[in-house]
Amino acid sequence: MNCQDFEKLALDLARNSLLDAAARDQGLIHTEVCSRCAARLAEERALLARVRAVAAELAGEDPPARVDAALLAAFRAQTAATASSTVIPAFDRSWRWSSWKLAAVAAGMLIVISVMAIFWKSANSRIPRREERAVAPAPVNTPGHRAAPPDGREQMSAEHPKNLPKRVRRRESVDSPDEVEVVTRFFPLREGEDLTTMDSLQVVRVELPGSALGEVGLPVDPETANEPVKADVVLGQDGLARAIRFVR
Amino acid sequence: MTKPMVPSDAELLRLMLAGDEQAFTALYRRHKGLVYRFALLMSGQASVAEEVTQEVFLALLRNGRRYDPERGSLKAYLCGAARNQVLLLTEKERPYVRLVEEADDGKAVPIAQLISGDDPLGDCARNEANRLVRQAVLALPARYREVIVLCDFQEMSYAEAALALDCPVGTVNSRLHRGHALLLKKLRAAVRLDSAAPDAQGMRCFA
Numbered sequence: 001m002n003c004q005d006f007e008k009l010a011l012d013l014a015r016n017s018l019l020d021a022a023a024r025d026q027g028l029i030h031t032e033v034c035s036r037c038a039a040r041l042a043e044e045r046a047l048l049a050r051v052r053a054v055a056a057e058l059a060g061e062d063p064p065a066r067v068d069a070a071l072l073a074a075f076r077a078q079t080a081a082t083a084s085s086t087v088i089p090a091f092d093r094s095w096r097w098s099s100w101k102l103a104a105v106a107a108g109m110l111i112v113i114s115v116m117a118i119f120w121k122s123a124n125s126r127i128p129r130r131e132e133r134a135v136a137p138a139p140v141n142t143p144g145h146r147a148a149p150p151d152g153r154e155q156m157s158a159e160h161p162k163n164l165p166k167r168v169r170r171r172e173s174v175d176s177p178d179e180v181e182v183v184t185r186f187f188p189l190r191e192g193e194d195l196t197t198m199d200s201l202q203v204v205r206v207e208l209p210g211s212a213l214g215e216v217g218l219p220v221d222p223e224t225a226n227e228p229v230k231a232d233v234v235l236g237q238d239g240l241a242r243a244i245r246f247v248r
Numbered sequence: 249m250t251k252p253m254v255p256s257d258a259e260l261l262r263l264m265l266a267g268d269e270q271a272f273t274a275l276y277r278r279h280k281g282l283v284y285r286f287a288l289l290m291s292g293q294a295s296v297a298e299e300v301t302q303e304v305f306l307a308l309l310r311n312g313r314r315y316d317p318e319r320g321s322l323k324a325y326l327c328g329a330a331r332n333q334v335l336l337l338t339e340k341e342r343p344y345v346r347l348v349e350e351a352d353d354g355k356a357v358p359i360a361q362l363i364s365g366d367d368p369l370g371d372c373a374r375n376e377a378n379r380l381v382r383q384a385v386l387a388l389p390a391r392y393r394e395v396i397v398l399c400d401f402q403e404m405s406y407a408e409a410a411l412a413l414d415c416p417v418g419t420v421n422s423r424l425h426r427g428h429a430l431l432l433k434k435l436r437a438a439v440r441l442d443s444a445a446p447d448a449q450g451m452r453c454f455a
Contacts, residue, residue, distance in 0.1 A: 063284045063301045079267040
């Protein structure tokens with residue numbers, strides 16, 4: 001073995017990951033006769049030892065609890081949304097249906113679209129214009145604002161900006177002031193619970209399938225039921241989702 | 249006496265996608281540290297690591313069915329997703345990394361024999377040395393940094409790293425060699441290793 005051959009093995013020798021025993025032995029024999037290659041191997045071993053010392057130092061580093069809570073809330077919201085979203089599979093199967101069933105489905109879709117059009121028209125008429133919102137801003141997740149209460153009447157407890165995930169804060173910091181989000185009211189996810197009695201709440205921005213709108217009684221467009229929609233989920237201190245609103 | 253069965257990642261993922269919260273929690277606890285530390289070493293910023301961890305697991309919730317256990321481990325799949333997120337987040341705002349740190353009085357911090365096993369300066373110097381290693385890793389180009397983080401810090405096999413990086417095993421091997429050479433060069437420059445230490449890099453012998 002010469003030094004060029006040794007150089008190819010040096011890293012694996014240092015890592016003790018050389019599977020070929022014969023090659024390993026030849027490499028080690030070479031270091032006994034070549035002081036420079038011996039130094040090269042020692043240097044690689046020292047570097048790996050230092051790298052592993054850093055890895056050991058970082059071994060206890062984990063994401064903060066707010067990430068755990070946000071992900072758990074997203075999981076629960078998604079599970080709740082998908083549990084009852086049977087609209088899409090039904091339409092997938094519909095290709096095997098007879099023509100009269102297809103006609104019935106088409107008629108049903110027309111009715112849904114009409115209802116949606118009426119709903120959105122009436123919803124838009126209730127949403128104040130941008131100038132009005134400038135006077136009475138919609139409740140958004142900017143630090144310093146309080147989230148709107150789920151029942152639309154009572155104020156929730158004060159929400160400390162530290163409790164908001166960084167992702168949410170960062171996104172809003174780059175939004176231009178003209179980009180105003182349109183939000184629904186908060187829909188409570190647990191019946192009979194008074195959020196005003198809680199010490200602190202978190203609001204977490206998540207993305208859910210469009211079918212999640214149906215969970216709170218909003219109309220779902222079958223054509224966009226699989227597309228993601230933004231939502232703000234209110235979490236209690238225990239990480240459980242208490243309320244949700246949808247964002248457009 | 250039989251040991252309690254530990255469910256595999258694939259089994260936990262299947263249960264998670266079926267709506268089992270315990271499976272999600274178990275899977276998250278099993279891998280959150282790996283993803284977070286990978287992102288932390290790649291970016292050098294806790295806020296980025298936090299955001300990457302959140303995005304990777306949200307993506308797993310949304311697109312977990314895309315994972316194919318026959319292609320490789322979930323660990324490698326998650327690291328691949330984390331790598332894409334890190335590159336996305338840090339592409340435009342890569343932090344400026346200083347290699348030679350200065351003390352308050354403006355003098356260079358004397359770190360002797362940084363990469364030798366013998367460390368005469370004790371714990372303080374060791375911590376300082378660890379910090380310099382992290383900075384040197386951060387100063388590497390991303391393609392070398394990622395293989396070093398996966399293979400050396402996370403102790404992944406070349407095959408797993410290749411899956412995470414979506415490249416051939418040979419590419420991982422060659423990048424690791426090149427990455428080590430660059431890392432040693434940066435560390436030497438950072439601590440001005442004394443001339444007594446043999447400079448193996450660039451030297452040849454013909455024994």
